[in-house]
Amino acid sequence: MDIIKIKDLSFSYKDGEDKLIPVLKNIDMSVKEGEFVAVLGHNGSGKSTLAKLINMILTEESGEFTGELSVCGKIITDDITEDEIYELRRHIGMVHQNPDNQIVATTVEEDVAFGPENLGIPREEIRKRVDEALEDVGMTEYMHHAPHRLSGGQKQRVAIAGIIAMQPEVIIFDESTAMLDPHGRREVMKTIKELNKLGKTILLITHYMDEAAEADRIIVLNDGEIYKEGTPQEIFSDAEALRRVRLDVPQVTELFTLLKEAGLPIQNIPTTTDGGAELLKNLFVQKGGR
Amino acid sequence: MINDITLGQYFPGDSVIHRADPRMKLIIAFIMIGAVFAASSLISFAFLALVVVLLIFISKISPLVVLKGMKPVLFILFFTAFIQVFLTRTGTLIAEWWIFKIYSDGLMMAFKMMCRIALLVASTSLLLSYTTSPIALTDGIEGLLSPLKKLGLNTHDFAMMMSIAMRFIPTIIEETDKIMSAQKARGTDFSSGGLIKRAKAMIPIFVPLLASEIRRADELSCAMICRCYRGGEGRTKLKELKITSNDVILLLVCIGILALVITANILTTHFGLPI
Numbered sequence: 001m002d003i004i005k006i007k008d009l010s011f012s013y014k015d016g017e018d019k020l021i022p023v024l025k026n027i028d029m030s031v032k033e034g035e036f037v038a039v040l041g042h043n044g045s046g047k048s049t050l051a052k053l054i055n056m057i058l059t060e061e062s063g064e065f066t067g068e069l070s071v072c073g074k075i076i077t078d079d080i081t082e083d084e085i086y087e088l089r090r091h092i093g094m095v096h097q098n099p100d101n102q103i104v105a106t107t108v109e110e111d112v113a114f115g116p117e118n119l120g121i122p123r124e125e126i127r128k129r130v131d132e133a134l135e136d137v138g139m140t141e142y143m144h145h146a147p148h149r150l151s152g153g154q155k156q157r158v159a160i161a162g163i164i165a166m167q168p169e170v171i172i173f174d175e176s177t178a179m180l181d182p183h184g185r186r187e188v189m190k191t192i193k194e195l196n197k198l199g200k201t202i203l204l205i206t207h208y209m210d211e212a213a214e215a216d217r218i219i220v221l222n223d224g225e226i227y228k229e230g231t232p233q234e235i236f237s238d239a240e241a242l243r244r245v246r247l248d249v250p251q252v253t254e255l256f257t258l259l260k261e262a263g264l265p266i267q268n269i270p271t272t273t274d275g276g277a278e279l280l281k282n283l284f285v286q287k288g289g290r
Numbered sequence: 291m292i293n294d295i296t297l298g299q300y301f302p303g304d305s306v307i308h309r310a311d312p313r314m315k316l317i318i319a320f321i322m323i324g325a326v327f328a329a330s331s332l333i334s335f336a337f338l339a340l341v342v343v344l345l346i347f348i349s350k351i352s353p354l355v356v357l358k359g360m361k362p363v364l365f366i367l368f369f370t371a372f373i374q375v376f377l378t379r380t381g382t383l384i385a386e387w388w389i390f391k392i393y394s395d396g397l398m399m400a401f402k403m404m405c406r407i408a409l410l411v412a413s414t415s416l417l418l419s420y421t422t423s424p425i426a427l428t429d430g431i432e433g434l435l436s437p438l439k440k441l442g443l444n445t446h447d448f449a450m451m452m453s454i455a456m457r458f459i460p461t462i463i464e465e466t467d468k469i470m471s472a473q474k475a476r477g478t479d480f481s482s483g484g485l486i487k488r489a490k491a492m493i494p495i496f497v498p499l500l501a502s503e504i505r506r507a508d509e510l511s512c513a514m515i516c517r518c519y520r521g522g523e524g525r526t527k528l529k530e531l532k533i534t535s536n537d538v539i540l541l542l543v544c545i546g547i548l549a550l551v552i553t554a555n556i557l558t559t560h561f562g563l564p565i
């Protein structure tokens with residue numbers, strides 16, 4: 001089942017008096033339940049706008065849109081009520097870029113409880129969800145800490161726990177690793193993959209090719225249009241096409257492309273470091289066997 | 291140096307006072323303030339001082355901390371004492387120098403005023419700032435203000451604003467520090483020159499800070515909407531405030547103190563006891 005379905009969607013921001021800035025043009029895409037989809041695109045290509053549309057943050061005041069958008073089987077139309085929007089939004093969590101600007105409360109535990117509290121969930125149930133969510137992201141021991149004392153990666157995991165506690169089906173990550181150091185990025189990516197294994201649908205907006213390579217499918221945006229779509233294998237096999245839209249391929253992919261050109265017997269070029277290691281091991285075993 | 295600024299001075303602990311319901315603590319603090327202002331005889335001051343000592347003992351807050359807490363009010367303390375001493379012209383003349391005359395009543399009143407201010411600061415900080423976390427305090431304020439909801443006032447919004455402010459004060463201090471370092475690296479001099487020059491040097495801090503905080507507020511509100519925030523209506527809470535028997539006992543003790551202070555006043559003024 002398609003949990004997010006977008007047909008011929010265009011969107012323009014309103015800028016002052018009736019001036020329109022077209023940002024998204026004729027987008028067609030869908031995300032299946034339980035799928036892990038990455039969205040790539042250079043700065044200003046419209047990734048955040050797409051995420052905000054899916055999450056219904058952008059209203060008629062902020063811009064104009066045409067086309068069709070349906071979320072969790074419900075078609076979003078102009079006459080959707082406020083209550084319906086809230087009802088839908090609880091199914092779509094969103095983790096933002098800056099970890100500091102999405103933590104609301106003065107302790108970790110109370111921040112994770114913020115979402116469920118807003119949903120009016122009974123106290124015992126909130127307690128349970130908070131404990132489980134903190135367990136899921138491995139932050140249980142920091143339950144009573146003040147958020148500003150945590151590292152960037154830890155803060156981002158708290159933010160993720162806050163979303164998990166609302167038990168959404170889809171979680172959108174809008175460059176959630178962009179402000180973290182390599183260690184923090186690894187922590188967060190690990191959490192994202194685990195969430196996907198637990199059955200959550202993931203929409204990962206990122207600038208890092210190696211993160212996108214972990215997804216089931218990649219959508220490449222360029223100037224508000226879908227430029228390319230496919231598995232990481234398909235997308236990264238054409239490095240030239242990616243460079244044309246100011247993107248790159250993961251380092252492993254580049255390395256093995258060069259090795260293949262140099263004459264090594266490689267069929268499928270790997271896109272993840274793990275895949276590369278596996279391939280390299282096999283190559284050595286073949287060599288040793290001969 | 292900027293990192294020294296700590297918000298409130300909460301010392302986490304597990305004493306009876308720490309655990310008391312914040313609403314009750316606010317009420318008790320108000321009663322204590324009443325008692326301190328009602329006190330007029332030396333015996334009642336001595337009695338209130340004893341209460342403060344007891345508070346220190348129960349809360350396990352170091353007496354040094356309480357003394358240090360007096361620092362910001364020292365000026366007011368001595369200023370009011372000074373005024374009392376030199377402006378009171380009743381009682382017996384004790385000393386005279388140039389235009390200054392010191393009378394016994396003036397000394398007595400100055401002493402009482404100093405006691406009053408010191409007791410006020412010590413008892414409220416022991417009851418509230420030292421032993422109540424900022425978040426509990428806002429919850430307490432929200433709880434006490436909740437009857438105003440019937441008058442159409444939005445107490446939830448107020449409490450939410452307070453707690454967000456508290457959440458972001460450390461973040462904003464950190465940011466100020468960063469901007470200051472960045473401007474220093476560009477040669478801005480914050481520490482020399484006259485008042486106006488220094489004030490001008492602050493502009494390159496406040497402008498970027500303001501811009502950054504506006505962006506932050508925008509992102510935060512977006513994040514809150516994403517987490518289904520829609521005001522206080524229909525909202526539940528992870529931690530609900532509850533009045534326990536412990537709180538009731540504290541309140542009764544406090545009312546008892548007020549009654550004793552008033553009795554002491556009546557005894558001294560109406561029956562002319564010397565204290």
Ligand SMILES: Nc1ncnc2c1ncn2[C@@H]1O[C@H](COP(=O)(O)OP(=O)(O)OP(=O)(O)O)[C@@H](O)[C@H]1O
Pocket residue numbers: 013014015021023041042043044045046047048049050175
């Ligand atoms: N509120 C707004 N009003 C007007 N224009 C906007 C608004 N927000 C974004 N834009 C414009 O829309 C375009 C797409 O912005 P968007 O934030 O979606 O890009 P993005 O792909 O997320 O970029 P980045 O990688 O920098 O996050 C940009 O050109 C931007 O200037």
Ligand SMILES: [Mg+2]
Pocket residue numbers: 047048049174175
């Ligand atoms: Mg963006």
